[in-house]
Amino acid sequence: MSATTAAFDTARPRWRATRGSHILLAISTLAVALIVALLLFPGVFAPYAPDTNDVQHTFSPPSSTHYLGTDQLGRDVFSRLVYGARYSVTTGLVATAIAVVAGSLVGLTAAAGSRLADALIMRLTDVWMAFPEVLLALLVIALIGTGSTQIAVAIGVAAVPYYGRLVRGQALAVTKAEYVEAAKILGVPAWRYVLRHVLPNVGGPVVVLASLGTGSAIAAAAGLSLLGLGPLPPTPEWGVMLAEGQTYLANAWWIAVFPGLAIVVVVLISTMLGRSLQARSLR
Amino acid sequence: MTLVEVAGLEVSFGHEPPVVHDISFTIEDGECLALVGESGSGKSVTARTLLGLAGERARVRARTLRVGGADARNFSHRDWQRLRGKSVGMVLQDALVSLDPLRRIEDEVAESIRLHQRDSTRAERHQRVLEVLTEVGVPEPELRSQQYPHQLSGGLRQRALIASAVATRPDLVIADEPTTALDVLVQHQILRLLEEIKEQGRGLLLISHDLAVVAKLADRIAVMLDGRIVETGPTERIVGSPEHPYTRTLLDIARGRRAQRPPYTGGQTLLDVDGVTKDFGERRAVAGVSLTLRAGETVGLVGESGSGKSTLARMVMGLTEPDEGRILLRGQPWSGTPERARRAQRRHIQLIQQDPQAAFDPRHTVGRIIAEALPGQRGARRRARVTDLLATVGLDAHLARRRPHQLSGGQRQRVAIARALAPQPEVLICDEPVSALDVSVQAQVLDLLSELQQRLGIALLFITHDLTVVEQTSDRLLIMKDGEIVEEGLTKAAFEDPQHPYTNALLQAAPRLPGSPTAPKGELR
Numbered sequence: 001m002s003a004t005t006a007a008f009d010t011a012r013p014r015w016r017a018t019r020g021s022h023i024l025l026a027i028s029t030l031a032v033a034l035i036v037a038l039l040l041f042p043g044v045f046a047p048y049a050p051d052t053n054d055v056q057h058t059f060s061p062p063s064s065t066h067y068l069g070t071d072q073l074g075r076d077v078f079s080r081l082v083y084g085a086r087y088s089v090t091t092g093l094v095a096t097a098i099a100v101v102a103g104s105l106v107g108l109t110a111a112a113g114s115r116l117a118d119a120l121i122m123r124l125t126d127v128w129m130a131f132p133e134v135l136l137a138l139l140v141i142a143l144i145g146t147g148s149t150q151i152a153v154a155i156g157v158a159a160v161p162y163y164g165r166l167v168r169g170q171a172l173a174v175t176k177a178e179y180v181e182a183a184k185i186l187g188v189p190a191w192r193y194v195l196r197h198v199l200p201n202v203g204g205p206v207v208v209l210a211s212l213g214t215g216s217a218i219a220a221a222a223g224l225s226l227l228g229l230g231p232l233p234p235t236p237e238w239g240v241m242l243a244e245g246q247t248y249l250a251n252a253w254w255i256a257v258f259p260g261l262a263i264v265v266v267v268l269i270s271t272m273l274g275r276s277l278q279a280r281s282l283r
Numbered sequence: 284m285t286l287v288e289v290a291g292l293e294v295s296f297g298h299e300p301p302v303v304h305d306i307s308f309t310i311e312d313g314e315c316l317a318l319v320g321e322s323g324s325g326k327s328v329t330a331r332t333l334l335g336l337a338g339e340r341a342r343v344r345a346r347t348l349r350v351g352g353a354d355a356r357n358f359s360h361r362d363w364q365r366l367r368g369k370s371v372g373m374v375l376q377d378a379l380v381s382l383d384p385l386r387r388i389e390d391e392v393a394e395s396i397r398l399h400q401r402d403s404t405r406a407e408r409h410q411r412v413l414e415v416l417t418e419v420g421v422p423e424p425e426l427r428s429q430q431y432p433h434q435l436s437g438g439l440r441q442r443a444l445i446a447s448a449v450a451t452r453p454d455l456v457i458a459d460e461p462t463t464a465l466d467v468l469v470q471h472q473i474l475r476l477l478e479e480i481k482e483q484g485r486g487l488l489l490i491s492h493d494l495a496v497v498a499k500l501a502d503r504i505a506v507m508l509d510g511r512i513v514e515t516g517p518t519e520r521i522v523g524s525p526e527h528p529y530t531r532t533l534l535d536i537a538r539g540r541r542a543q544r545p546p547y548t549g550g551q552t553l554l555d556v557d558g559v560t561k562d563f564g565e566r567r568a569v570a571g572v573s574l575t576l577r578a579g580e581t582v583g584l585v586g587e588s589g590s591g592k593s594t595l596a597r598m599v600m601g602l603t604e605p606d607e608g609r610i611l612l613r614g615q616p617w618s619g620t621p622e623r624a625r626r627a628q629r630r631h632i633q634l635i636q637q638d639p640q641a642a643f644d645p646r647h648t649v650g651r652i653i654a655e656a657l658p659g660q661r662g663a664r665r666r667a668r669v670t671d672l673l674a675t676v677g678l679d680a681h682l683a684r685r686r687p688h689q690l691s692g693g694q695r696q697r698v699a700i701a702r703a704l705a706p707q708p709e710v711l712i713c714d715e716p717v718s719a720l721d722v723s724v725q726a727q728v729l730d731l732l733s734e735l736q737q738r739l740g741i742a743l744l745f746i747t748h749d750l751t752v753v754e755q756t757s758d759r760l761l762i763m764k765d766g767e768i769v770e771e772g773l774t775k776a777a778f779e780d781p782q783h784p785y786t787n788a789l790l791q792a793a794p795r796l797p798g799s800p801t802a803p804k805g806e807l808r
Contacts, residue, residue: 178641185600186656186706187629190622196655197644 025276031269038085046079050236059252069254071245073234077254081262084236089266091152091230091237092218098156099217100210103163110164111171122168125161133158137224146229148237155220159213166209170202177201208278215270222263238263284352286310286455286486287333291346294328294337303328304510307347312454315477315487317497317518319533320507321721322692326490329507330457333488334371335363351454368395372448374441376460381444382432389428392416392447399451411450419446419476437588438469445476455486462496466587466748471792474500492722495537495751495794498522506530522796536726537751537796547758550578552614553710553742554599554632559608559618561594568594570766571608576710581736581743583753583774585789586763592746595763596714599744600634601625613709630706637715639695643687649673649698650683656705672701676731693724700731704739711736714746729756750793754778762786 054074062069068077110121140154183193224230225239233240238259245256287310295301303325310316318326331337333350348355351370375381393408416424419442462470478500481487491497505515514527525531554576561569569591576582586592597603610618636642643652653669670680676697717725736743760777762770769783781787
């Protein structure tokens with residue numbers, strides 16, 4: 001007969017990818033699909049055109065005819081948000097794409113290059129990273145001017161060192177991995193094992209970082225637009241809407257609050273997607 | 284005095300079936316009990332249970348569980364803490380990871396004294412640390428106690444770890460695979476040290492996968508299989524007349540009894556290494572090594588860690604260029620040729636690495652891993668060839684859909700062999716091919732390699748630190764030390780009449796059971 005049950009030890013069980021992370025991934029993938037649909041077919045979702053003024057119905061609060069109310073010119077806030085996704089989300093995506101491509105080039109050059117080139121590039125990225133991202137982006141805008149494209153470039157450039165460092169580290173680890181050596185021993189040509197083993201194994205973490213980064217890039221883009229460095233009114237860009245709305249915050253809160261919420265939701269989705277991808281890759 | 288009394292111990296995790304099943308044993312003072320079994324047999328869990336470290340989700344049940352004279356069944360967290368380090372000391376396998384890299388040896392050894400003798404002064408503790416370091420045979424204890432783990436050799440680190448386990452003079456010392464990570468000569472010294480600890484009247488629980496290692500030290504042996512003790516008794520009885528078939532298998536493996544190889548008849552020279560040298564900065568890793576390998580021949584290359592054998596293997600594989608000397612493969616220049624020219628020749632020489640898990644792309648399935656070695660073959664033909672190769676190494680075709688981490692260690696090494704065989708090589712270099720595997724799996728993989736060699740007439744270069752592995756597999760033997768070959772000859776001759784003192788030392792330090800093909804001649808102290 002057993003007499004007792006006891007459990008000891010202080011070590012906590014390690015957190016592992018569970019069913020929860022699958023659900024998270026499913027939800028965030030669905031949300032991303034919805035955003036893509038908004039980008040491609042805004043007309044399907046928006047009941048009104050984004051730039052139709054309606055002087056009869058200015059400052060209407062949210063109702064069944066105007067889900068999120070109307071602004072100072074009587075434009076439907078919901079429709080403007082739907083059409084504005086095209087500017088805000090696209091800017092974030094383009095910025096991230098610029099950062100990933102340039103960062104990968106920087107990282108791969110450092111990993112593949114001579115020891116001197118590696119040291120130079122890494123010290124340069126150190127300096128780069130020492131500046132706050134927004135400050136760097138402002139610097140770039142000061143050089144190339146304002147507008148949607150300029151903002152995307154500015155944010156992308158500011159994020160390059162983060163991707164560069166990640167890619168360099170991954171590339172160094174993977175090229176020295178025994179499985180790459182095993183392919184070499186089998187006589188697999190260099191271009192093929194780079195394509196088959198190195199890039200996919202380097203790419204995984206980059207995808208995770210990029211999906212986390214897209215959210216912050218979108219938020220940064222909206223921030224710069226809010227400061228008036230992006231597209232000009234009446235563009236329904238979310239940052240611009242936020243800037244316009246803040247004047248009327250006391251009387252018509254919905255004009256500014258909903259664009260702000262939209263930014264929060266999109267950043268949240270991109271973070272959720274990134275985290276669930278991360279959990280899967282750690283499994 | 285009875286130090287440990289366990290009866291009907293059962294340990295399970297969560298709702299899974301128990302990993303330790305109704306086991307019972309006792310340890311008296313001055314006695315050594317060895318728990319012998321392979322990975323997953325439950326021996327480490329049993330040992331950790333005696334320290335209250337089975338794990339948070341562990342469910343421990345026992346009729347009797349007495350440790351250090353007290354009933355440990357209802358021990359609280361604090362009770363266990365009082366017990367650990369004071370009446371029971373634990374020595375783990377790998378001193379490099381078990382010692383805190385940021386703490387000096389003195390702090391590490393003094394920690395348990397500080398915890399259990401709270402009124403001790405700093406000077407007293409310092410004195411005790413020097414004492415215990417001297418006891419475990421650390422030379423220059425004053426100097427060593429002020430150093431960090433990375434400044435110590437593997438053997439010294441293991442001694443320091445043992446010192447920290449015995450610093451508070453515990454009655455019982457638990458040693459979990461204390462020599463598995465060590466070279467043969469160092470292993471021999473550590474086993475002698477553990478023997479001394481036993482002679483001081485302490486109880487010793489020794490855990491190992493290797494019967495030959497424990498046979499000299501243990502008074503009694505308990506053989507574990509799948510969470511149960513299948514056989515237990517005095518060492519002489521277990522080694523002399525084992526009853527359980529599993530014990531017999533383990534003994535046969537430890538004695539190196541495997542199918543006899545037919546004598547080697549000779550063939551054309553396939554690999555010709557001529558005076559190769561390789562320096563890493565100031566250090567000469569390989570110094571003027573020459574060797575030949577002929578068709579159908581097995582050559583064993585034995586050396587301890589740091590002897591340069593893996594660097595030599597990398598040069599032979601064309602992964603590193605020698606600084607001096609040259610290597611010919613099938614009579615053609617191999618070293619010093621551009622990779623473009625070498626690539627077409629690569630299929631003639633293949634490598635089996637120590638850690639097959641690392642040698643596979645984690646994202647690929649077994650089928651894809653093997654298929655990579657089959658360029659130019661597609662579709663059904665390629666699938667058929669993959670199935671063929673899996674069958675050659677004794678694996679079922681359905682494993683082709685699995686990923687490396689879903690296989691057992693033995694299965695992984697078989698997949699590695701299948702991939703190495705895919706391009707139909709003439710030369711196969713095996714760099715520690717079995718040292719990451721359990722003993723019974725080791726035997727299977729070695730048998731497979733030698734069977735394949737006889738069937739396919741491949742030349743094998745067997746690189747290992749383990750003499751028992753080469754004894755049964757190799758026609759010729761090379762012993763490497765500090766980058767040089769110090770002994771070369773037929774395996775049988777080298778074992779019977781070693782020419783170099785180092786070979787002699789290696790042979791005598793190798794743990795052996797009575798009845799092994801080559802028993803040691805004298806005693807090494």
